[in-house]
Amino acid sequence: MHLRCVNCNRRYEIDEVVYSCNCGGLLEVVIDLDKVKNVFDGRDITLWKYRSFLPVDERVSLREGGTPIYKLSDGVYLKNEGANPTGSFKDRGMTVGVSKAVELGMRKVICASTGNTAASLAAYSAKAGMKCYVLVPSGKVAVGKLSQAIIHGANIVQIKGNFDDALNIVLKASREIGAYILNSVNPFRLEGQKTAAFEIYDQLRFVPDAVILPVGNGGNISAIWKGFKEMEEAGIINKLPKMVGIQAEGASPLVRMFKEGGDFRPFERPETVATAIRIGNPVNWTKAIKAVRESNGLLESVTDDEILEAQEELASVHGIFVEPASAASLAGFKKLRKAGAIRRDEKVVLVATGHGLKDPDAVLRRSRPIISVNADANELIKILEEQRKPEH
Protein backbone atom coordinates (compact mmCIF):
# COMPACT_ATOMS: atom_id res chain seq x y z
CA MET A 1 0.00 0.00 0.00
CA HIS A 2 1.33 3.45 -0.92
CA LEU A 3 0.36 6.87 -2.27
CA ARG A 4 0.64 7.64 -5.97
CA CYS A 5 0.43 10.87 -7.94
CA VAL A 6 -2.39 10.67 -10.46
CA ASN A 7 -0.38 12.87 -12.87
CA CYS A 8 3.19 11.57 -12.81
CA ASN A 9 2.84 8.28 -10.86
CA ARG A 10 5.46 9.35 -8.32
CA ARG A 11 5.27 7.21 -5.22
CA TYR A 12 4.94 8.43 -1.61
CA GLU A 13 4.93 6.37 1.56
CA ILE A 14 1.60 5.72 3.26
CA ASP A 15 2.62 7.52 6.47
CA GLU A 16 3.88 10.73 4.85
CA VAL A 17 1.82 13.83 5.62
CA VAL A 18 1.47 15.01 2.06
CA TYR A 19 -1.56 16.34 0.19
CA SER A 20 -0.21 16.79 -3.32
CA CYS A 21 2.75 15.72 -5.44
CA ASN A 22 5.80 17.92 -6.07
CA CYS A 23 4.48 18.23 -9.64
CA GLY A 24 1.22 19.67 -8.25
CA GLY A 25 -0.80 16.53 -9.03
CA LEU A 26 -3.38 14.96 -6.71
CA LEU A 27 -2.52 11.82 -4.77
CA GLU A 28 -4.41 8.56 -4.45
CA VAL A 29 -4.04 5.54 -2.22
CA VAL A 30 -3.01 2.33 -3.98
CA ILE A 31 -4.56 -0.67 -2.24
CA ASP A 32 -3.09 -4.19 -2.43
CA LEU A 33 -6.07 -5.70 -4.24
CA ASP A 34 -4.72 -9.22 -4.10
CA LYS A 35 -5.25 -9.08 -0.33
CA VAL A 36 -8.87 -7.87 -0.28
CA LYS A 37 -11.68 -10.07 0.99
CA ASN A 38 -14.83 -10.72 -1.02
CA VAL A 39 -17.32 -9.90 1.71
CA PHE A 40 -20.06 -8.87 -0.71
CA ASP A 41 -23.00 -10.97 0.41
CA GLY A 42 -25.85 -8.46 0.65
CA ARG A 43 -25.96 -8.85 4.42
CA ASP A 44 -24.87 -6.86 7.46
CA ILE A 45 -23.68 -3.76 5.70
CA THR A 46 -21.56 -1.21 7.51
CA LEU A 47 -18.63 0.64 6.06
CA TRP A 48 -16.04 -1.24 8.11
CA LYS A 49 -17.26 -4.49 6.59
CA TYR A 50 -14.94 -3.54 3.71
CA ARG A 51 -11.91 -2.99 5.93
CA SER A 52 -9.60 -5.04 3.70
CA PHE A 53 -10.08 -2.33 1.03
CA LEU A 54 -9.24 0.44 3.50
CA PRO A 55 -5.80 1.87 4.29
CA VAL A 56 -6.31 2.27 8.06
CA ASP A 57 -7.60 0.32 11.05
CA GLU A 58 -10.95 1.30 12.53
CA ARG A 59 -10.05 3.76 15.27
CA VAL A 60 -12.70 6.48 15.27
CA SER A 61 -16.16 5.38 14.20
CA LEU A 62 -19.74 6.53 14.75
CA ARG A 63 -21.19 3.56 12.79
CA GLU A 64 -21.18 5.20 9.39
CA GLY A 65 -22.29 3.64 6.13
CA GLY A 66 -24.96 0.97 5.79
CA THR A 67 -27.32 3.63 4.44
CA PRO A 68 -30.61 2.59 2.85
CA ILE A 69 -31.19 2.26 -0.85
CA TYR A 70 -34.74 2.89 -2.08
CA LYS A 71 -36.44 1.97 -5.32
CA LEU A 72 -38.14 5.10 -6.64
CA SER A 73 -39.53 3.44 -9.77
CA ASP A 74 -38.56 0.64 -12.16
CA GLY A 75 -34.79 0.69 -12.51
CA VAL A 76 -34.39 3.94 -10.55
CA TYR A 77 -32.83 3.71 -7.08
CA LEU A 78 -31.81 6.27 -4.49
CA LYS A 79 -28.93 5.74 -2.06
CA ASN A 80 -29.73 7.89 0.95
CA GLU A 81 -26.45 9.14 2.37
CA GLY A 82 -28.35 11.53 4.62
CA ALA A 83 -28.80 8.51 6.91
CA ASN A 84 -25.15 8.68 8.02
CA PRO A 85 -24.40 9.72 11.63
CA THR A 86 -24.04 13.47 10.98
CA GLY A 87 -26.45 13.42 8.04
CA SER A 88 -24.14 13.35 5.02
CA PHE A 89 -21.77 11.13 3.02
CA LYS A 90 -18.83 13.02 4.54
CA ASP A 91 -18.92 10.63 7.50
CA ARG A 92 -17.62 7.82 5.29
CA GLY A 93 -14.57 9.95 4.58
CA MET A 94 -14.11 11.24 8.09
CA THR A 95 -14.12 7.88 9.86
CA VAL A 96 -11.17 6.88 7.67
CA GLY A 97 -9.53 10.33 7.58
CA VAL A 98 -9.71 10.91 11.34
CA SER A 99 -8.57 7.32 12.00
CA LYS A 100 -5.55 8.17 9.82
CA ALA A 101 -4.98 11.37 11.81
CA VAL A 102 -4.89 9.25 14.99
CA GLU A 103 -2.40 6.85 13.40
CA LEU A 104 -0.18 9.78 12.40
CA GLY A 105 -0.31 11.15 15.96
CA MET A 106 -2.02 14.38 14.92
CA ARG A 107 -3.55 16.54 17.66
CA LYS A 108 -5.30 19.10 15.43
CA VAL A 109 -7.41 18.84 12.30
CA ILE A 110 -8.63 21.50 9.91
CA CYS A 111 -10.95 21.91 6.93
CA ALA A 112 -12.64 24.49 4.75
CA SER A 113 -16.28 23.71 4.21
CA THR A 114 -19.63 24.66 2.76
CA GLY A 115 -21.02 23.01 5.91
CA ASN A 116 -21.23 19.22 5.79
CA THR A 117 -17.50 18.56 5.95
CA ALA A 118 -17.34 20.93 8.93
CA ALA A 119 -20.20 19.17 10.73
CA SER A 120 -18.68 15.76 10.11
CA LEU A 121 -15.11 16.67 11.03
CA ALA A 122 -16.37 18.44 14.16
CA ALA A 123 -18.12 15.24 15.30
CA TYR A 124 -15.31 12.80 14.51
CA SER A 125 -12.58 15.01 15.97
CA ALA A 126 -14.70 15.43 19.12
CA LYS A 127 -14.84 11.66 19.45
CA ALA A 128 -11.09 11.43 18.83
CA GLY A 129 -10.32 14.18 21.37
CA MET A 130 -8.67 16.39 18.78
CA LYS A 131 -8.78 20.13 18.33
CA CYS A 132 -10.79 21.07 15.24
CA TYR A 133 -10.69 24.18 13.08
CA VAL A 134 -13.28 24.82 10.40
CA LEU A 135 -13.26 27.70 7.92
CA VAL A 136 -16.60 28.49 6.32
CA PRO A 137 -17.81 31.09 3.82
CA SER A 138 -19.46 33.88 5.80
CA GLY A 139 -23.28 33.81 5.68
CA LYS A 140 -23.44 30.92 3.22
CA VAL A 141 -23.62 27.86 5.47
CA ALA A 142 -26.99 26.22 6.14
CA VAL A 143 -28.10 26.63 9.74
CA GLY A 144 -28.30 22.90 10.52
CA LYS A 145 -24.68 22.37 9.52
CA LEU A 146 -23.43 25.39 11.43
CA SER A 147 -25.24 24.29 14.59
CA GLN A 148 -23.64 20.84 14.31
CA ALA A 149 -20.14 22.33 14.07
CA ILE A 150 -20.90 24.54 17.09
CA ILE A 151 -22.30 21.80 19.36
CA HIS A 152 -19.44 19.40 18.55
CA GLY A 153 -17.04 22.08 19.76
CA ALA A 154 -15.19 23.07 16.59
CA ASN A 155 -13.33 26.36 16.39
CA ILE A 156 -15.29 28.04 13.62
CA VAL A 157 -13.94 30.90 11.55
CA GLN A 158 -16.12 32.67 8.98
CA ILE A 159 -14.13 33.79 5.96
CA LYS A 160 -15.21 36.93 4.14
CA GLY A 161 -15.16 35.14 0.83
CA ASN A 162 -16.47 31.92 -0.69
CA PHE A 163 -15.53 28.26 -0.17
CA ASP A 164 -12.70 28.46 -2.70
CA ASP A 165 -11.10 31.31 -0.72
CA ALA A 166 -11.48 29.33 2.52
CA LEU A 167 -9.83 26.23 1.03
CA ASN A 168 -6.93 28.29 -0.30
CA ILE A 169 -6.29 29.60 3.19
CA VAL A 170 -6.42 26.08 4.67
CA LEU A 171 -3.92 24.79 2.10
CA LYS A 172 -1.55 27.68 2.88
CA ALA A 173 -1.93 27.81 6.67
CA SER A 174 -2.29 24.19 7.81
CA ARG A 175 1.42 23.58 8.30
CA GLU A 176 1.86 26.75 10.41
CA ILE A 177 -1.16 25.83 12.52
CA GLY A 178 0.13 22.26 12.81
CA ALA A 179 -3.20 20.79 11.72
CA TYR A 180 -3.97 17.81 9.49
CA ILE A 181 -6.13 18.76 6.48
CA LEU A 182 -9.33 16.77 6.10
CA ASN A 183 -10.69 18.27 2.91
CA SER A 184 -11.05 15.97 -0.07
CA VAL A 185 -7.47 16.75 -1.20
CA ASN A 186 -6.68 14.25 1.54
CA PRO A 187 -6.61 10.90 -0.27
CA PHE A 188 -7.56 8.96 2.87
CA ARG A 189 -10.91 10.69 3.06
CA LEU A 190 -11.74 9.54 -0.44
CA GLU A 191 -10.87 5.98 0.57
CA GLY A 192 -13.75 6.07 3.05
CA GLN A 193 -16.09 7.60 0.48
CA LYS A 194 -15.39 4.87 -2.08
CA THR A 195 -17.32 2.44 0.15
CA ALA A 196 -20.57 3.91 -1.20
CA ALA A 197 -19.77 2.00 -4.42
CA PHE A 198 -19.25 -1.22 -2.43
CA GLU A 199 -22.60 -0.79 -0.71
CA ILE A 200 -24.50 -0.03 -3.92
CA TYR A 201 -23.33 -3.35 -5.35
CA ASP A 202 -23.77 -5.20 -2.05
CA GLN A 203 -27.36 -3.98 -1.67
CA LEU A 204 -28.52 -4.28 -5.28
CA ARG A 205 -26.47 -7.39 -6.14
CA PHE A 206 -25.89 -5.89 -9.59
CA VAL A 207 -23.90 -2.98 -11.00
CA PRO A 208 -26.16 -0.17 -12.21
CA ASP A 209 -25.69 1.35 -15.67
CA ALA A 210 -25.19 4.80 -14.18
CA VAL A 211 -24.50 6.42 -10.81
CA ILE A 212 -25.69 10.02 -10.65
CA LEU A 213 -24.51 12.44 -7.99
CA PRO A 214 -24.02 16.14 -7.24
CA VAL A 215 -20.53 17.51 -7.83
CA GLY A 216 -18.82 20.30 -5.92
CA ASN A 217 -15.10 19.70 -5.42
CA GLY A 218 -15.33 16.49 -7.41
CA GLY A 219 -14.03 14.29 -4.60
CA ASN A 220 -17.02 12.04 -4.20
CA ILE A 221 -17.49 11.21 -7.88
CA SER A 222 -13.83 10.17 -8.13
CA ALA A 223 -14.04 8.21 -4.86
CA ILE A 224 -17.10 6.22 -5.93
CA TRP A 225 -15.50 5.54 -9.33
CA LYS A 226 -12.38 4.25 -7.55
CA GLY A 227 -14.58 1.92 -5.50
CA PHE A 228 -16.18 0.39 -8.58
CA LYS A 229 -12.82 0.02 -10.33
CA GLU A 230 -11.32 -1.73 -7.32
CA MET A 231 -14.20 -4.21 -7.20
CA GLU A 232 -13.64 -4.91 -10.88
CA GLU A 233 -9.88 -5.31 -10.48
CA ALA A 234 -10.42 -7.64 -7.55
CA GLY A 235 -12.66 -9.79 -9.77
CA ILE A 236 -15.80 -9.14 -7.74
CA ILE A 237 -17.75 -7.41 -10.54
CA ASN A 238 -17.30 -7.54 -14.30
CA LYS A 239 -19.01 -4.35 -15.37
CA LEU A 240 -18.59 -0.66 -14.50
CA PRO A 241 -21.23 2.08 -14.30
CA LYS A 242 -21.16 5.43 -16.06
CA MET A 243 -20.37 8.18 -13.58
CA VAL A 244 -22.74 11.10 -14.06
CA GLY A 245 -21.96 14.34 -12.23
CA ILE A 246 -24.49 17.13 -11.76
CA GLN A 247 -23.54 20.72 -10.95
CA ALA A 248 -25.73 23.71 -10.19
CA GLU A 249 -25.83 26.00 -13.21
CA GLY A 250 -24.33 28.93 -11.27
CA ALA A 251 -21.39 26.80 -10.12
CA SER A 252 -20.68 24.51 -13.05
CA PRO A 253 -17.06 24.86 -14.21
CA LEU A 254 -16.70 21.11 -14.82
CA VAL A 255 -19.85 20.95 -16.96
CA ARG A 256 -18.54 23.89 -19.00
CA MET A 257 -15.22 22.16 -19.56
CA PHE A 258 -16.90 18.86 -20.42
CA LYS A 259 -19.27 20.42 -22.94
CA GLU A 260 -17.12 23.14 -24.44
CA GLY A 261 -13.70 21.49 -24.21
CA GLY A 262 -10.56 23.53 -23.64
CA ASP A 263 -8.65 24.09 -20.43
CA PHE A 264 -10.24 24.05 -17.02
CA ARG A 265 -11.44 27.51 -15.97
CA PRO A 266 -12.95 28.18 -12.54
CA PHE A 267 -16.17 30.14 -11.93
CA GLU A 268 -15.08 33.33 -10.17
CA ARG A 269 -18.41 34.00 -8.47
CA PRO A 270 -20.26 30.70 -7.94
CA GLU A 271 -23.90 31.11 -6.88
CA THR A 272 -26.65 28.59 -6.16
CA VAL A 273 -29.39 27.81 -3.66
CA ALA A 274 -27.59 24.48 -3.16
CA THR A 275 -24.95 26.02 -0.88
CA ALA A 276 -23.22 22.64 -0.37
CA ILE A 277 -22.00 22.74 -3.98
CA ARG A 278 -21.48 26.49 -4.27
CA ILE A 279 -17.92 25.90 -5.47
CA GLY A 280 -16.21 27.63 -8.39
CA ASN A 281 -12.77 26.02 -8.32
CA PRO A 282 -13.14 22.29 -7.58
CA VAL A 283 -9.88 21.10 -6.06
CA ASN A 284 -10.36 17.56 -7.41
CA TRP A 285 -11.28 18.60 -10.92
CA THR A 286 -8.66 16.41 -12.60
CA LYS A 287 -9.85 13.31 -10.76
CA ALA A 288 -13.51 14.14 -11.43
CA ILE A 289 -13.02 14.66 -15.17
CA LYS A 290 -11.02 11.44 -15.31
CA ALA A 291 -13.82 9.50 -13.59
CA VAL A 292 -16.38 10.84 -16.05
CA ARG A 293 -14.24 10.22 -19.14
CA GLU A 294 -12.96 6.77 -18.13
CA SER A 295 -16.48 5.62 -17.30
CA ASN A 296 -17.98 7.04 -20.48
CA GLY A 297 -20.13 9.19 -18.22
CA LEU A 298 -21.59 12.66 -18.35
CA LEU A 299 -21.57 16.04 -16.66
CA GLU A 300 -24.73 18.14 -16.68
CA SER A 301 -25.99 21.26 -14.96
CA VAL A 302 -29.40 22.06 -13.49
CA THR A 303 -31.04 25.33 -12.47
CA ASP A 304 -31.94 26.24 -8.90
CA ASP A 305 -35.63 25.88 -9.80
CA GLU A 306 -35.05 22.36 -11.12
CA ILE A 307 -33.17 21.50 -7.92
CA LEU A 308 -35.94 22.79 -5.65
CA GLU A 309 -38.64 21.03 -7.69
CA ALA A 310 -36.75 17.74 -7.41
CA GLN A 311 -36.28 18.27 -3.67
CA GLU A 312 -40.03 18.70 -3.27
CA GLU A 313 -40.76 15.64 -5.41
CA LEU A 314 -38.47 13.41 -3.35
CA ALA A 315 -40.10 14.58 -0.12
CA SER A 316 -43.74 14.75 -1.14
CA VAL A 317 -43.91 11.68 -3.39
CA HIS A 318 -41.27 9.36 -1.94
CA GLY A 319 -41.04 10.51 1.69
CA ILE A 320 -37.33 11.27 1.45
CA PHE A 321 -36.14 14.67 2.66
CA VAL A 322 -32.81 15.70 1.17
CA GLU A 323 -30.96 18.98 1.11
CA PRO A 324 -30.99 21.02 -2.15
CA ALA A 325 -27.54 19.87 -3.37
CA SER A 326 -28.66 16.25 -3.07
CA ALA A 327 -31.77 16.90 -5.13
CA ALA A 328 -29.48 17.85 -8.03
CA SER A 329 -29.14 14.08 -8.64
CA LEU A 330 -32.84 13.67 -9.41
CA ALA A 331 -33.05 17.00 -11.27
CA GLY A 332 -30.10 16.01 -13.46
CA PHE A 333 -31.45 12.51 -14.03
CA LYS A 334 -34.81 13.89 -15.23
CA LYS A 335 -33.08 16.32 -17.57
CA LEU A 336 -30.77 13.66 -19.04
CA ARG A 337 -33.55 11.12 -19.46
CA LYS A 338 -35.74 13.68 -21.20
CA ALA A 339 -32.88 14.47 -23.56
CA GLY A 340 -32.38 10.76 -24.24
CA ALA A 341 -28.85 10.80 -22.81
CA ILE A 342 -29.98 8.17 -20.29
CA ARG A 343 -32.23 5.52 -21.80
CA ARG A 344 -35.43 4.21 -20.17
CA ASP A 345 -34.04 0.68 -19.91
CA GLU A 346 -30.91 1.82 -18.05
CA LYS A 347 -30.73 1.11 -14.33
CA VAL A 348 -29.58 4.13 -12.36
CA VAL A 349 -28.63 4.93 -8.78
CA LEU A 350 -29.12 8.51 -7.62
CA VAL A 351 -26.93 9.44 -4.68
CA ALA A 352 -28.63 11.73 -2.15
CA THR A 353 -25.65 13.17 -0.36
CA GLY A 354 -27.13 15.06 2.61
CA HIS A 355 -30.22 15.17 4.83
CA GLY A 356 -32.92 17.79 4.32
CA LEU A 357 -32.79 18.90 7.96
CA LYS A 358 -29.35 20.32 7.27
CA ASP A 359 -30.97 23.28 5.54
CA PRO A 360 -34.48 23.92 6.90
CA ASP A 361 -34.43 27.52 5.62
CA ALA A 362 -34.39 26.28 2.04
CA VAL A 363 -37.89 24.90 2.70
CA LEU A 364 -39.30 27.61 4.96
CA ARG A 365 -38.26 30.41 2.58
CA ARG A 366 -40.57 29.10 -0.13
CA SER A 367 -43.40 27.49 1.86
CA ARG A 368 -46.96 28.84 1.82
CA PRO A 369 -48.14 30.54 5.05
CA ILE A 370 -49.21 27.97 7.63
CA ILE A 371 -52.80 28.41 8.86
CA SER A 372 -53.33 29.04 12.52
CA VAL A 373 -56.54 28.66 14.54
CA ASN A 374 -57.60 29.00 18.15
CA ALA A 375 -57.53 25.78 20.19
CA ASP A 376 -61.11 25.05 19.15
CA ALA A 377 -62.30 22.00 17.18
CA ASN A 378 -65.25 23.84 15.60
CA GLU A 379 -63.02 26.61 14.33
CA LEU A 380 -60.68 24.03 12.82
CA ILE A 381 -63.51 22.20 11.05
CA LYS A 382 -64.92 25.50 9.72
CA ILE A 383 -61.58 26.63 8.34
CA LEU A 384 -60.86 23.27 6.70
CA GLU A 385 -64.33 23.31 5.10
CA GLU A 386 -63.72 26.80 3.77
CA GLN A 387 -60.44 25.65 2.30
CA ARG A 388 -62.21 22.85 0.48
CA LYS A 389 -64.63 25.28 -1.29
CA PRO A 390 -63.65 25.91 -4.87
CA GLU A 391 -62.06 29.29 -5.41
CA HIS A 392 -63.92 31.90 -7.49
Ligand code: F0G
Ligand atom coordinates in the same frame (compact mmCIF):
# COMPACT_ATOMS: atom_id res chain seq x y z
N1 F0G B 1 -23.53 17.07 -1.75
C1 F0G B 1 -23.40 17.60 -0.53
C2 F0G B 1 -24.56 17.55 0.39
C3 F0G B 1 -22.16 18.18 -0.13
O1 F0G B 1 -22.04 18.69 1.08
C4 F0G B 1 -21.09 18.22 -1.05
C5 F0G B 1 -19.83 18.83 -0.69
C6 F0G B 1 -21.30 17.64 -2.31
C7 F0G B 1 -22.51 17.07 -2.63
C8 F0G B 1 -20.22 17.62 -3.35
O2 F0G B 1 -19.26 16.66 -3.10
O3 F0G B 1 -17.26 18.11 -3.20
O4 F0G B 1 -17.05 15.64 -3.26
O5 F0G B 1 -17.96 16.89 -5.21
N2 F0G B 1 -19.63 19.49 0.35
C9 F0G B 1 -18.34 20.01 0.81
C10 F0G B 1 -18.44 20.51 2.22
C11 F0G B 1 -17.72 20.97 -0.12
O6 F0G B 1 -17.64 21.38 2.62
O7 F0G B 1 -19.28 20.04 2.97
P1 F0G B 1 -17.78 16.82 -3.74
